[in-house]
Amino acid sequence: MLTFSQKVMLSDGWSRRLIAFFSGAVGVLALAPIGFFPAFFVPMTAAVWLIDGSAGENRWASLRRAAAAGWWLGFGYFVAGLWWLGVAFLAEADRFAWALPLGVLGLPAGLAFFTALGFALARLLWSPGAARVFALAAGLTVAEWLRGHILTGFPWNDFGMALGDNPLFAQFASVGGLYSLTVLSVLLFAAPALLGKGGRGRKAVALSLAGFVALALFGAARLQGKVETVKGVKLRVVQANVANDEFRADRRSELLDRYLKLSDRSTSPQTTGLTDVTHVFWSESVFPFLLAQDPAALSAIAARMQTAILFTGAARAEIEARRPHYFNSLAVIQKGEIKEWFDKMHLTPFGEYMPLAGALARLGLSPFAWSPGTFDAGEYSRVLTAPGLPAVFPLICYESIFPEEVAARLSDLNARPGLILNVTNDGWFGVTSGPYQHLSQARLRAIEQGLPMVRSANTGVSAIIDPYGRLLASTSLGTEAVLDGSLPKALPATFYSQHWRLAPAIAWLIVLAAALIRPRNI
Template sequence: MLSLSQKVILAEGWTRRLIAFFGGAIGVLALAPFSFFPAFFVPMTLAVWLIDGSSGESLWASLRRAAGAGWWLGFGYFVAGLWWLGVAFLTDADRFAWALPLGVVGLPAGLAIFTGLGFALARLLWSPGAARIFALAAGLSAAEWIRGHVLTGFPWNDFGMALGANPVFAQFASVGGLYSLTVLSVLLFSTPALFGAGKSSRRVLVVSLAAFLALALFGAVRLQDKTDSVKGVKLRVIQANVANDEFRVDRKAELLERYLKLSDRSTSPQTTGLSDVTHVFWSESVFPFLLSRDPASLSTIASRMQNAILFAGAARAESAGGHTKYFNSLAVIQRGEIKEYFDKMHLTPFGEYMPFANVLARVGLTQFAWSPGAFDAGQYSRVLTAPGLPAVFPLICYESIFPEEVAERLSDLNARPGMMLNVTNDGWFGVTTGPYQHLSQARLRAIEQGLPMARAANTGVSAIIDPYGRLVASTSLGVEAVLDGSLPKALPATFYSQHWRLAPAVAWLIVLVGALIRPRKI
C-alpha cells in the first residue's frame, strides 16, 4: 500500500491540482483570527512532496511542473485568505458587483504566480534528503519578499504570519522581522516531510523541534516583561462604525455630531468624558469633505473637544500652479486648529488611485474610496507632535503591512518616536476575517520596532497595543465602541529596528547554504 507521501508524489492531473489547492487553503487556519499555527504543517509538507513529484524529461519540464503545483497551492491559500475582498465590490453593488470575480479570483490568481515562482526556484536547488526543505525555504521566502515589493508590493498574509499571528512565536520579529519569520515558517513547517527519510533527516527533525522550543521559550520569556505607562497620558480611541453608505457630504453635520458625542461619552467612574482624556484618535477618512476648508466644522470641534487633542483622518487639498493635489491625510487638531498633517505615502491601488486609470475607466472600474479626485502620495516621512504625547509615527490604512517600509521610514527620522498610530477604515470588508488579519499584521510592526501602537479603525478592530504586541485594550468588530487606556512606554530600539536590512539577508544565506549541502540533482 502506498504511503500518503507516495500518493502525493505520484498524483497527476486534477488530483495533483486539488491536493495543492486544498492544502494551501488549509494553511489559512494559521492566520488571524484562527491563529492555529499547526495548520501550516499541511501546505508546507505537501509542498515538499509536490516538488518531489515534479520530475520531468528535462529541466524545463521539471520547473514547469513544480511551478504549476506551486500556483495551485498559492491559489488555494490566497482564495481562502482573501475571499473577503469581494465584500468591497458589494458596498456599491450597482457600480462594482460585476467586478467581484476580479477580487475574489483574479487577485489570488495573480498572487499565486509568486508561489509558483517560489516552487520553481526551490526545484532548481532540489536534492535528496533533508537539504530539500532548505531549498523550499530559500525559494518560497525569496518569492514572498518579491511579492512584498513588486508593483508597489502586497505582502498581505505573507507565509511568515503562520508564526507571526501567534503572540509567542511572533516575538522573534524583534530580532529578524517578518521575512525572517517567513524563512522559519517554511523551514519548520515542512519538516514532517522528512519522516522516515534517513539519518540526516532525523537530525534535521531534532533540530527543527529544538528550534520550535527555542522560539517558544524566547517568546515566553520576553512576554514576562511588564511595561510601564507614559505618565499623564490618557488615550481615547473612537470606533464610530459608520457604514460606507452613510459617508456622504449631505450627512456631514450628522457624522461630525456622532464622533463628537462618542468622544465625550462616559465609560467609567474614572472616565466620565473628554474632561478625563488627554488625546483622542478618530479613524481614517472621517470627513466626507475637506475639513481644512470648512471653518464651521473646525469651530464646532473647538467648542466640543475641550482641552483634548484630536488626531483624525482628514483628506486635504493642496493647490499649486493651477493644479490641485488631494491627499489621504492624518491631522492633529488642537482647539479647532489643524496644527500638523501627515500625508499617506503608500497608496492602495484601486482604492485610492487607479493604475491604468484610462483603460479601466472604459469598463466602468473607478476607485472605491471617497476623494474629490485621485489621491496623490505623500513625499515625506515624519512624526506628528502634540503636547503631553511622545512623538507619533503615523501609519494610514495598509501602510502598516509593509515591514521594511516602516523600518526605512523610521530610520530616516532624526529621533526615535515614542509610539505608532494606525488609522484605518476596514468597513469595506464587513464582519469578515480581513480586519483581523490587518490587526495581526499591524501588531507585528509594534513587535519589530519595540513601539506601542494606538489603532483607530472605523468598524474595528481598534486597539491599544504594547511594544510586545500585546493587546492592552481592544474592541469587537462591527460595533460602535469607545476605547480608553494608558499609553505603554516604548522599549529600547530592537535588533531588527537597527539592522532591518541585515536580518532577512542572514536568514536567506543560512537556508541557501543548507540547500547546497548536497550536490544538485534534478
C-alpha cells in the same frame, strides 16, 4: 502499497492540482482570526512532496511542473485568505458587483505566480535529503519578498504570518522581522515531509520541534518584560462604526456630531467624558468633505474638545495652477486649529488610485474610497507632535503591512518616536477575517520596532498595543465603541529596527547555504 507521501508525489492532472489547492487553503487556518498554527504543516509538507514529484524528462520540464504545483497551492492559499475582498465590491453593488470575480479570483490568481516562482527556484536547488527543505525555504522567501515589493507590493498574509500571528513565536520579529519569520515558517513547518527517510528524517523533525520550542522559550522570556506607562496621558480611541452607505456629504453634520458625542461619552466613574482624557483618536476617512476648508466643523470640534487633542483622518487639498492635489491625510487638531498634517505615502491600489486608470475606466472601474479627486501620495515621512505625547509615527491604513517600508521610514527620522499610530477604515470588508488579518500584521510592526501602537479603525478592530505586541485593550469588530487606556512606553531599539536590511538577509543566506551544501547527515 504506496504511502500517502508517495501518492502525493505521483499524483498527476487534476488530482495533483486539487491536492495543491486544498493544501494551500488549509494553511490559512494558521492566520487570524483562527490562528491555529499547526495548520501550516499541511501546505509546507505538501509543497515538499509536490516538488519531489515534479521530476520530468529534462530540467525545464521539472521546473514547469514544480511551478504549476506552486501556482495551484498559492491560488488555494490566496483564495481562502483573501475571499473577503469580495465584500468591497458589494458595498456599492450597483457599481462594482460585476467585478467581484476580479477581486475574489483574479487577485489570488496573480499572487499565486509568486508562489509558482518560489517552487521553481526551490526546484533549481533541489536535492535528496534534508537539504530540499532548506531549498524550499530559500525559494519561497525570495518569492514572498518579491510579492511584498513588485508593483508597489502586497505582502498581505505573508507565509511568515503563520508564526507572526502567534504571540510567543512572533517575538522573534524583534530580531529578524517578518521575512526571517518567513524563512522559519517554511523551514519548520516543512520538516514532517522528511519522515519516512529513516533516521535522518526523524532527526530533522526533532530539530524542527526543537526550533518551535526555542522560539516559544525566547518569546516567553521576552514577554516577561514589564512596560511602564507615560505619565499624565489618558488615551481615548473612538470607533464610530460608520457604514459605507452613511459616508455621504449630505450627512456631514450628522457624522461629525456622532464622532463628537462618542468622544465625550462617559465610560467609567473615572472617565466621564472629554474632560478626563488628554488625547483622542479618530479613524481614517472620518469626513466626506475637506475639513481644513470647513470652519464650522473646526469650530464644533473646538467647542467640544476644549482641552483634549484630536488625531483624525481627513482628506486635504493643495491648490496649484494646473490642478488641485488631494491627499489621504492625518491631522492633529488642538482647540479647533489644525496644527500638523501627515499625508499617506503608500496609496492603496483600486481604493485610492487606479493602476492603468484609462483602461480600467473604460471597463467602468473607479476607486472605491471617497475622495474629492484622485489622491496623490505624500512625499516624505515625518512624526507628528502633540503636547504630552512622545513623537508619533503615523501609518494610514495598509501602510502598516509593509515591514521594510516602516523600518526605512523610521530610520530616516532624526530621532526615534515613542508611538506608532495606525488609523484605518476596514469597513469595506465587513465582519470578515480581513480586519483581523490587518490587525495581526499591524501588531507585528510594534514587535519589530519595540514601539507601542494606538490603532483606530472605523469598524474595528481598534486597539492599544504594547511594544511586545500585546493587546492591552481592544474593541469588537463591527460595533460602535470607545476605548480608554494609558500609553505604554517604548522599549529600547530592537535588533531588527537597527539592522532591518541585514537580519532577514542573514536568515535567507543561511538556508541558501544549507541548500547548496546539502547536509545529508542531518
